[in-house]
Amino acid sequence: MSICKVIAVANQKGGVGKTTTTFNLGVALSKLGKKVLLVDCDPQGDLTTCMGYYNTDNIPTLANLMDSVIYDKYINTENVILHHKENVDLIPSNLDLSATSFSLITAMNREQTMKNCLKDVKNNYDYILIDCNPSLDMITLNALSCADKVIIPVQTQYLAAKAMTQLLGTVGRVKRQINPNLNVGGILLTLVDGRTNLSKETKLTLQENYGSYIKIFDTQISNTVKVAEATKSGQSIFAYDKNNKVAESYLLFAKEVENIGKERKQNAPTIDR
Numbered sequence: 001m002s003i004c005k006v007i008a009v010a011n012q013k014g015g016v017g018k019t020t021t022t023f024n025l026g027v028a029l030s031k032l033g034k035k036v037l038l039v040d041c042d043p044q045g046d047l048t049t050c051m052g053y054y055n056t057d058n059i060p061t062l063a064n065l066m067d068s069v070i071y072d073k074y075i076n077t078e079n080v081i082l083h084h085k086e087n088v089d090l091i092p093s094n095l096d097l098s099a100t101s102f103s104l105i106t107a108m109n110r111e112q113t114m115k116n117c118l119k120d121v122k123n124n125y126d127y128i129l130i131d132c133n134p135s136l137d138m139i140t141l142n143a144l145s146c147a148d149k150v151i152i153p154v155q156t157q158y159l160a161a162k163a164m165t166q167l168l169g170t171v172g173r174v175k176r177q178i179n180p181n182l183n184v185g186g187i188l189l190t191l192v193d194g195r196t197n198l199s200k201e202t203k204l205t206l207q208e209n210y211g212s213y214i215k216i217f218d219t220q221i222s223n224t225v226k227v228a229e230a231t232k233s234g235q236s237i238f239a240y241d242k243n244n245k246v247a248e249s250y251l252l253f254a255k256e257v258e259n260i261g262k263e264r265k266q267n268a269p270t271i272d273r
Contacts, residue, residue, distance in 0.1 A: 004122040007129050007185060007257070008147035012167050014134035016155040017190035019046045020227060022131040024246075025151075026088045027236040028254035034126040037081070039118070040093035041143050042133035043101070048092040051084055052234025056094040063096035065117040066142075070100070070107045077121050086236055089125075097139060104138040111178050114139075115146035136170050144174045149185030149260055153221075154206065156192050156199040164210075185260045186215035188253065191223040215260070219253040222246055 009022045019042070026036045040047035040062060048056060060080040068075040082090045104110045118128060130143045144150065150171055152164060168184070175182045187206055192199045199220070206216055222245060230240035237247045 004125050005127050005149065006118070006122075006147045007127065007149045007151055008132055008140075008143045009129060009151050009153065010132040010140065010143070010167060011152050011154065011164065012134055012136050012140075013155075013164075017153045017221065018134070019050055019131050020231060021151070021153050021188060021190065021221070021250075022047055022129050023050055023088075023231075024227075024236050024238070024250040025254055025257065026127070026129050027086050027238050028250045029127050029257070030087045031238065031251065032254055032258065035124065036087075037089045037091065037121065037125045037128045039091045039114075039128060039130045039143075041097070041114075041130055041139050042093060043095050043097040043139075044133070045093045045095070047131040048090065048094070050231045050234065051082075051090055053082060053090070053092055054234075056092050059092065061096060062091050062093045062114075062117070063100045065091065066097075066100045066113050067103065069113045069116045070103050077117060081121070086239055101138050104142070110138065111141055111145045114142035118146060136166065141170075141174065144171060144182060145179045147179070148181055149183055151185050151188060151257070153188045153190045154202070155190055156202040168210075184214050185257070186217045188217050189220040192220045193223050217253060217256050219249055219256055221249050221253070 009018050011018060022038055026038045029036050038047060045056060060075065065075055065077060065080055080091055082092055084090055104113060107113060122128065130147060132140045132143050152167065154164065171182060171184060187210065189199065189203060203216065224244065224246055226241050226244045227237055227246055230237045233240055237244055237250065241247065
């Protein structure tokens with residue numbers, strides 16, 4: 001039986017650092033000795049671009065994998081995987097995934113399509129991190145259906161906590177109806193500006209609303225221009241500026257992720273409002 005942990009990084013709100021978190025968390029876990037596969041589930045292909053792959057028109061992508069399951073054709077999943085120089089692997093994405101999302105609507109066993117794509121390679125990895133797109137569509141539903149945990153990056157801004165309600169409702173419904181193993185792994189505060197009180201207020205709001213049953217990670221990711229520069233260069237923060245405080249934060253966060261589930265803490269993300 002595979003010991004691989006599948007984690008979806010999700011929030012229907014854009015601009016909260018999902019892609020940056022997926023890439024840098026993956027590299028951090030690799031630095032801790034883990035074998036990591038990243039999956040780009042956004043038709044915009046932001047994770048793929050952030051990792052330095054700029055031309056995906058002539059390579060197989062997640063869309064090809066999922067289409068092969070939908071239309072009962074065979075594609076070797078390992079042939080789709082790209083091996084990044086920072087010791088993490090990637091299943092890339094491009095705009096073809098938008099068409100796949102429509103195809104899923106009438107597909108047989110449609111919620112399990114991505115799970116079937118990944119089942120042949122799960123035993124090769126300790127972690128599979130899925131970068132979800134900022135919407136609750138069929139692709140995101142597939143990601144949640146094959147995940148063990150959901151990590152929710154939340155930007156420290158006004159009404160950030162309120163924006164999570166729809167996602168938590170969806171997680172609860174997926175858990176009840178499709179994937180009983182799914183739980184919220186925790187909430188990660190991102191783009192934190194330590195010069196203001198807004199970050200503290202946001203964390204307090206999250207604790208008041210969700211802290212009794214959802215873990216709020218101790219690690220916080222600061223808002224720094226170095227992260228944006230690293231993303232533009234196709235590198236993680238570790239390769240771009242290993243001494244930056246954000247690199248240290250992601251390494252600490254990776255250690256927290258390793259401990260998810262070890263704490264005896266109630267986790268019941270069944271909010272449905």
